[in-house]
Amino acid sequence: MSGTVDLRSDTVTRPTAPMRAAMAAAEVGDDVYGEDPTVNALQDHAAELFDREAALFVPSGVMANVVSVKVLTDPGDEVVVERFGHSVAYEDGAPAAIAGVQYLTVEGDRGRLSAEAIDAAWRPAGWPYPTTALVSVEETTNRGGGAIYGLERLRAIRDLLDTRGTALHLDGARIFNAIVASGVAPADYGPVPTSLNFCLSKGLGAPVGSMIVGDADFVDEARRWRRRLGGAMRQVGVLAAAGRYALDHHVDRLADDHANARLLADQLADRVPGSADPALVDTNIVFVDTGDHDAPTVAERAAERGVLFGPADAHTLRLVTSLEVDRAGAERAAHVIADLVA
Numbered sequence: 490m491s492g493t494v495d496l497r498s499d500t501v502t503r504p505t506a507p508m509r510a511a512m513a514a515a516e517v518g519d520d521v522y523g524e525d526p527t528v529n530a531l532q533d534h535a536a537e538l539f540d541r542e543a544a545l546f547v548p549s550g551v552m553a554n555v556v557s558v559k560v561l562t563d564p565g566d567e568v569v570v571e572r573f574g575h576s577v578a579y580e581d582g583a584p585a586a587i588a589g590v591q592y593l594t595v596e597g598d599r600g601r602l603s604a605e606a607i608d609a610a611w612r613p614a615g616w617p618y619p620t621t622a623l624v625s626v627e628e629t630t631n632r633g634g635g636a637i638y639g640l641e642r643l644r645a646i647r648d649l650l651d652t653r654g655t656a657l658h659l660d661g662a663r664i665f666n667a668i669v670a671s672g673v674a675p676a677d678y679g680p681v682p683t684s685l686n687f688c689l690s691k692g693l694g695a696p697v698g699s700m701i702v703g704d705a706d707f708v709d710e711a712r713r714w715r716r717r718l719g720g721a722m723r724q725v726g727v728l729a730a731a732g733r734y735a736l737d738h739h740v741d742r743l744a745d746d747h748a749n750a751r752l753l754a755d756q757l758a759d760r761v762p763g764s765a766d767p768a769l770v771d772t773n774i775v776f777v778d779t780g781d782h783d784a785p786t787v788a789e790r791a792a793e794r795g796v797l798f799g800p801a802d803a804h805t806l807r808l809v810t811s812l813e814v815d816r817a818g819a820e821r822a823a824h825v826i827a828d829l830v831a
């Protein structure tokens with residue numbers, strides 16, 4: 490009897506036995522005093538990886554985003570984000586509630602903005618227009634289906650923003666998927682944005698945590714806001730150890746998740762032409778067009794057969810591969826979904 494195939498998200502990943510062993514063995518101290526050696530080592534490692542001055546361990550990607558927005562804006566400022574960006578769609582209004590900013594959403598291509606699109610949407614200078622203090626982009630795009638910005642597009646955006654004195658935040662929740670798929674090194678990404686964050690708790694497989702990376706001054710301010718939001722933690726080296734284990738052992742294997750995502754798209758496109766487009770699978774997210782079938786109903790029927798995923802909208806399914814799904818699981822899922830959307 491094969492188990493459940495869980496394609497709801499790469500957040501469902503559970504710590505492996507060796508990751509748990511690394512957590513159990515972690516040296517710890519009080520991180521609010523800056524005395525947790527495992528947290529300190531993880532922060533130093535993340536800063537070095539991305540070729541920046543400093544990094545900060547935070548409990549979640551949402552906190553990483555909201556802290557970054559808070560540090561890089563003043564209340565009343567405007568933040569430019571892609572129309573389906575995580576910070577406007579899935580953070581329960583945190584940037585408005587905590588940073589007092591408003592968002593200008595701009596339509597992108599598969600969740601990606603371009604320097605041209607940002608420039609076209611730019612507010613005129615001066616009264617009564619809000620100040621555009623920040624542009625926030627995702628690598629890879631969440632609602633855009635795991636699409637990759639890549640360095641060229643990000644550098645073009647940064648060049649534009651430099652002429653306006655506007656900061657760039659890179660919400661790199663899945664940046665390691667982009668790094669593995671494109672072969673661009675973290676140290677090449679790091680210097681492009683003002684600040685960046687990445688999730689340890691998604692495809693990398695740690696149970697908890699995100700890292701914020703940037704200049705030392707930025708990270709000092711981010712640490713104050715982490716505290717103010719109740720995110721300063723104590724002997725949290727047990728969690729940082731999981732994050733470090735993930736960075737040391739779970740990066741290269743993201744290629745398996747990408748191969749399984751492509752396999753899903755290939756098999757679906759084969760069996761139900763038009764249901765999936767393998768050319769649009771850059772990393773670990775696959776969208777499936779259900780045609781006339783109601784996507785939530787397809788998801789319910791598949792769950793009865795042990796294949797879990799969610800609808801992205803009324804006629805689209807969203808499948809996310811991770812270390813919880815092996816090749817056999819991806820094949821089984823493709824079979825079940827093809828049956829249901831044929």
Ligand SMILES: *Cc1c(COP(=O)(O)O)cnc(C)c1O
Nearest residue numbers: 549550551575627631660662688
């Ligand atoms: C998942 C995600 C986040 C938030 O991360 P959590 O750890 O779930 O809070 C932020 N941005 C993007 C693009 C994401 O996909």
